[in-house]
Amino acid sequence: MDKRELLARISLALILVVMPVGFFIYQYVLRPAISGVRVIDIRAVAPEAGGFQPDSMQVQAGETVTLRFHAEDVTHGIAIGPGLGIDLGEIDPGHMKEVTLTFDEGGTYTFYCNTWCSPNHWRMRGVIEVRDVSNTIPAAQHDPVIDKLTAEGVDIDDTVHNGGQSNRSQEMDNIQPSAQRGAAVISQLIVPPELKDLDWRRSHFPQEAMALLLVANSNASTSDLVDAVAYLWTENTGSQTLASASSLYSKNCAACHGQTGGADGPMADQTAVKPIAFSDLAYMWLRRDDVLYAKIRRGGMGTDMPNFGTLFTPDETWALVNYLRSLTLTSSNP
Ligand code: HEC
Ligand SMILES: [Cu+2]
Known part of the structure; x- marks a missing residue:
């Protein structure tokens, strides 16, 4: 075996073994360590200019996500319900506030503005659909x-x-x-x-x-x-x-x-x-x-x-x- 062939074999081994292992390490060890959470950026503008963008998203039950709300035009207030007790308070234009959370169960949650930002203020809402593998179809909500x-x-x-x-x-x-x-x-x-x-x-x-x-x-x-x-x-x-x-x-x-x-x-x-x-x-x-x-x-x-x-x-x-x-x-x- 000459030197060339040896080199070729080593590089082949590198490609076949080291790369998958490296990818595996990156995917399952490094990446979660660097950012274990999905970050979702949400623009907040008054409803007549588009409201929340995006205004709907899907997450898996048990998944941890960071929601970052960026107020662009005027001051908005951000809360998420029902029953989560999350109220980020007011966000002035040009500023951002974030919350990191894990939804334990499937269901539908709503993020909404709770500061009077425009005459259409109360239309400023967005939906988080939490999917649960065991229960993918959300039950109709009856009161x-x-x-x-x-x-x-x-x-x-x-x-x-x-x-x-x-x-x-x-x-x-x-x-x-x-x-x-x-x-x-x-x-x-x-x-x-x-x-x-x-x-x-x-x-x-x-x-x-x-x-x-x-x-x-x-x-x-x-x-x-x-x-x-x-x-x-x-x-x-x-x-x-x-x-x-x-x-x-x-x-x-x-x-x-x-x-x-x-x-x-x-x-x-x-x-x-x-x-x-x-x-x-x-x-x-x-x-x-x-x-x-x-x-x-x-x-x-x-x-x-x-x-x-x-x-x-x-x-x-x-x-x-x-x-x-x-x-x-x-x-x-x-
Ligand atoms: C954008 C304006 C607006 C906001 C904000 C608003 N309401 Fe109303 N509300 C109305 C109007 C208009 C009516 C009367 C018409 C109707 O009953 O649909 C009303 C009616 C009601 C009634 C019915 C009373 C009755 O005798 O039947 C209740 C209760 C009520 N509002 C509670 C609330 C509560 C609690 C909040 C806040 C969580 C709230 N409203 C926010 C405009 C508003
Ligand atoms: Cu508002």
Whole structure:
């Protein structure tokens, strides 16, 4: 064997053995070590200029990805839900914020802007589809609460069909309920069992509860009964839950419904139908919690009330309903 042939054999060995091994090492050891995660760059511009780009992506369950959001035109705020608790805060134009996360289970998540960036702000959303090998077809998302309302024949758009005119309980107009005072009087009252049942309360409105209380306590004063109802309607909400619902409300709802629920946010006169005033006790006294819940999750029908069912968990939605209640039922000075 001459020197040439030896060299040729060595190089052949190099190609056949060293290269695959090298490739293997690179692919499975070096590359994951250098960047074990897939990086997805996402441009964030106002919806009329394109919104998120890309606005949909697929990841595998168990895969770790880094999402990098680049704000280009104006300040945007980035959050991802439901139930992930991710809020990156505001990103000024020209800046980037990132989050690295691993989705454990298949499902659909939504990233969305939660800072008022344009009149079309609430359309600024994108979808992350997490694929699970064991469950490649995502189950249709049904909300049992909405299904139940449908079965019951309750129309969650009734106020809209009334030409924006909604039922109000006028006798509540000058009353300021206080859940705090209610906590003190409740022990002196006979409370019918329905009122102690969370499911009953969610599917009935405060005036119905008031009527039952009155039957059981015909000698009690109206103001005591109102306060007792206020207490019952707000008792199951911890202050922590209320505080996070308040922050969700400020970021996602106040622009239309107003910071204190007066339907006087900066966008209030630009929606197809006037937003609801949650600070109007006489109105809220006749609304069911499950109807409020359903509207938040499903959104309006051409009214510009966005749907939040893909952004928030059911628990977060109930917390929002309780927060809306607290605007009229919890007085700031008891
Ligand atoms: C872009 C404006 C806008 C934003 C943002 C918005 N809403 Fe609305 N909302 C409306 C309008 C308009 C209506 C009335 C029409 C309707 O019910 O579809 C409404 C109706 C509702 C109702 C129905 C009340 C009832 O008595 O039936 C609820 C509950 C509600 N909004 C909650 C929220 C919550 C909670 C948020 C934030 C997570 C929010 N909205 C964000 C515009 C908005
Ligand atoms: Cu925005």
